Amino acid sequence: MSPAPLNPVSTVDAAPVLCGVPQTMLWTLHNRATESLRPDAWFRDPEAERIFQSIAFDYRAHFGRPDSSHATRSQMFDEALRPWLAAHPGGMVVELGCGLETQFQRCDDGRVRWLCVDVPDAIAVRERYLAPSERCRHIVRSALDLSWMDEVEASKGVFVTAQGLFMYFPEDEVGRLISAMAKRFEGGELMFDTIPRWFSRKTMDGFDVTRHYRAPPMPWGINRDEIEAALRAWSPHIASVQHEPYRRFRTFPARLGLWMAHIPPLAKFLPAIVRVRFARE
Template identity: 65%
Template sequence: MNQESEHNEAARSAVAAAAVKVDLGGIPETMLWTLHNRARESKRPDARLKDPEAVRIYDSIAYDYERSFGRPDSSHPMRSVVFDEALRSWLSAHPGGTVVELACGLETQFQRCDDGRVHWLCVDVPVALDVRERFLPATSRCRHVRKSALDLSWMDQVDATRGVFVTAQGLFMYFDEKDVRRLVVAMFERFPGVELMFDTIPPWFSKKTLEGFAKTEHYTTPPMPWGVSADAIEPLLRGWSGRIATVKTTPYGAFRGPLSVYLRLFSRIPVLRSVPPTIVHVRTRAAVP
């Protein structure tokens, strides 16, 4: 081993020794999956998502990401780009408003989108927030609520005087439909005029996860019982609540590689539009018409 190689090996060993070990399983472990994809995208010279905090956290955790999740893909960073664009537009129209981030995990949307005025509420189960707080401590404008999104008492922590925007990236598919409906309707009733943004998976992929979807030979995704096709989501939501003003559905964004070609094809052929996952942005009325 030459001197340069010895130096590089010593540097890698020092980083590994300093890295933080985390103990996660089930749904909370998926926060490392999304972190893997966002951080690796951000490290690219042509990154479409600049997320330096994700990179910092990614490099600080002692975890074999590729062993569990395989090579990174652009799904999660492109999803974050779509969410960020919608949120920044909302923030410009609602200075000092409140953003509620359900199942925040190690998502760094607050760090990417903070305008210096927004009030942010990170809601997640205790085991997830235990990990988050090792890297992203709560602040006066970014508070943490240690509850499941299905524990509706988190709503008591929301200041709705300047508007409310709720995000739920990679969450609802892990719930049963009846639980999604209860949560969504409760938000619409509690916060008239609220905007909600979430993503869905199609029924075929939901079925695949219920049968046991192995992302790699070392990692099987948690079951995702709620799958809904893109063309079914608006009538489903309108059947749940009369407060809905508009429902906008969009694909995840500009994927890299061959998948981008397939997704463009799917979007142009009606019978295939429900094949990919979908991002849903719901705007509600301040009062029932």
């Protein structure tokens, strides 16, 4: 049974009409908000709760039982970002493929400058629930349109995040994008997530999450033991690469990943969270 809402809202909107990759913003919202609404939650996201309760949408029918995966991912990104913000007061965070992610609202330290970058359909939905501000600007652009980089003021440091994004791009586009960032943002950082090759193939064949929802194709998959070599092949400006599997799940069989992570021959087949530091010239 889903937990009862903790923060009732006065109005409920009709579900936004979305398809393809932009619709995944409702999937990730479902997983983050339902974890946050649990009485025993290990991840709190009040703004996700508010938006989740504000949209008249049958999340369970479309996306199935929440598995906490996206809450885990967001928590791991938050845990990496908060110390960086403390070390780079007034630095800039660029959130590629922002959708309805509420990391700015969770991590805002009163000084950070933030750019939310996404395609027009996604930004239009975002702005129904999350207004831009002087320190949290919305950029209506695909991450693959490198002109978003011209909006970045990097003098106090740059941290680029891409949650649930790169797997939807062809591999050569991922390489081009990461190479451009590494060259442009000297000393900056990038954090993103990956899916293994077997799961990429599954989505390309047609992955039905439920009978009401088929996940978009995810053409870029990479095994964990291939990540660092791929990044260094794409760019000579990579200073360091770290990666780790997701730390927790609530549902089976996803929880098997916690066991597989300790077995090297199997660990490479798990999704990963990757953190990259770009070199200084």
